Amino acid sequence: xxxxxxxxxxxxxxxxxxxxxxxxxxxxxxxxxxxxxxxxxxxxxxxxxxxxxxxxxxxxxxxxxxxxxxxxxxxxxxxxxxxxxxxxxxxxxxxxxxxxxxxx
Numbered sequence: 001x002x003x004x005x006x007x008x009x010x011x012x013x014x015x016x017x018x019x020x021x022x023x024x025x026x027x028x029x030x031x032x033x034x035x036x037x038x039x040x041x042x043x044x045x046x047x048x049x050x051x052x053x054x055x056x057x058x059x060x061x062x063x064x065x066x067x068x069x070x071x072x073x074x075x076x077x078x079x080x081x082x083x084x085x086x087x088x089x090x091x092x093x094x095x096x097x098x099x100x101x102x103x104x
Contacts, residue, residue: 012083012087015083015086015087016080016083016084016087017080019075019076019079019080019083020076020077020079020080022076023072023073023075023076023077023079024073024076026072027069027072027073030065030068030069031065031069034061034062034065039060042060
């Protein structure tokens with residue numbers, strides 16, 4: 001067993017793909033979970049002051065789901081981009097070192 005972190009054991013390609021796939025899977029699971037709930041379960045009593053009482057209001061998609069979706073996908077894209085940039089920097093420095101060694 002090594003003392004390296006699990007992320008250090010991943011290839012550069014896996015470091016880019018893991019955040020992207022994880023964020024997309026989380027969003028798809030969240031939406032499928034919402035859609036798997038029966039319609040009647042979401043018809044909760046809501047205060048309707050305009051009409052002078054309380055009635056059942058069906059809210060098919062909570063407003064927060066849209067913001068959470070954007071936040072999760074944005075975070076996954078940013079983490080993937082950051083991993084990709086670090087991979088590109090590593091490749092550029094490795095290419096420079098390789099050129100230096102070959103000229104010697």
